Amino acid sequence: MARSSTEAEYRGMAHAREIANNPVQHDRTKHVEVDRHVIKEKLDVKLVDIPLVKIQEQLADVLTQAVSASRFQDSLDKLGSGDIYAPT
Structure with missing residues (x-):
């Protein structure tokens, strides 16, 4: 359990790097990268706002x-x- 949201974010980033280096897991999570690109494109053209x-x-x-x-x-x-x- 994380003691703060910052700690949770760092743990998430570390886990994401672990997934990126594991070819089996990477194949299962490719959709996350696609989703990230789609969202970034929508933000860039101001179609969505956060x-x-x-x-x-x-x-x-x-x-x-x-x-x-x-x-x-x-x-x-x-x-x-x-x-x-x-x-x-």
Whole structure:
């Protein structure tokens, strides 16, 4: 388990380099490179945009790091997760 998103990104990059050097795995992941090129082309011609998401709105943070109880509950609400123990 990564202790930070930065650590997770470095682990991901290291794993990607490992895949690139393994011919069997590389053949299975060629579509990732194709997807990367397609997305880059769309970004270059401004057909798609990747907006900046404020840190307070990063829903995935509740899965990767400690957050306050209120932020945790807000994120669960936005994700549509309910309390399975709540009375109906």
